Amino acid sequence: MRILGIVAIGALCGALAACASDEAPAQLQAAPQFVSPSRTAPATNPQPIAGAPIGASPREAVLAAYGLPLDPVPYRMGVREKALETDRLLYPACIDREVTAYLEPARILDRIADTMVEEAGAREFIVYPVIVSGCGLSPRRMNTLVVVQMGQEPRYVRMLTGYTIAWPALQSDVVSAVALATMATVKVVDPACYDAVGLGHDRAQVTDTRVLSGSYPSRMELGVAYEGSWREVWTVMACGKRYEPQVQFTPDGKGGAIFEISAGPSS
DSSP states (O other), X not given: OEEEEEOOTTOTTTTOGGGGOTTSOHHHHTSOOOOOOOOOSOTTSOOOOTTOOTTOOHHHHHHHHHTSOOOOGGGHHHHHHHHHHHHHHHOTTOOOEEEEEEOOOEEOOOHHHHHHHHHXXXXXXXXXXXXXXXXXXXXXXXXXXXXXXXXXXXXXXXXXXXXXXOOHHHHHHHHHHHHHHHHHHHHHHOHHHHHHHOSOGGGEEEEEEEEOTTOOOSEEXXXXXXXXXXXXXXXXXXXXXXXXXXXXXXXOSSSOEEEEEEXXXXX
């Protein structure tokens, strides 16, 4: 089975309407989340940013700041807490876990970030990966989006685990489609479980991602691919089994992407 979709870069969480709610089930809470920062600081009167030219627009100011060295130290505690929280949601039986490595963070600027820069006074978007180990499980790469907004504490947002190239807006648009495609496979290979739980995308959760060897975009700018397709394997747990659908991504050259999902093996 294949599912073809055009990513609508308009609202993070897409079909996962419950993902920003504290009442959402664990499966949804483990999905990528994004809660728009409040607008306590008007974008019409932004504070100066180091390195920004006088009279620069909000986006020009952010791009100028992105040219300066990135200091990840102030964000480590928040990233650690969010990574451990995500690991608890994915592996609730695990008790003894810890962050064992902080990997190199990278700034991003996708379309949602652009909107927040102009409308909500956001100043920096950082994807900060760490390695979480413990409980005899293989080390897990946990990714956190750090949103730095003028006059507020940084926001720490869960992203998909693993090595996906997909940027935050793209992840949020595709994850529900992957979950639904997986449940369609469950209907075929495990109809009894499917009949018990139904088709809802909250019945499956993505626990890992990886990029297939030799597959990589040919042009990326600030964390967003603009040229060159690539293919990933997303590990999904549903009905106590592990599924590995593949997702083919093709950038549209405008900051979005077309994706195609094909069913993978189960175990």
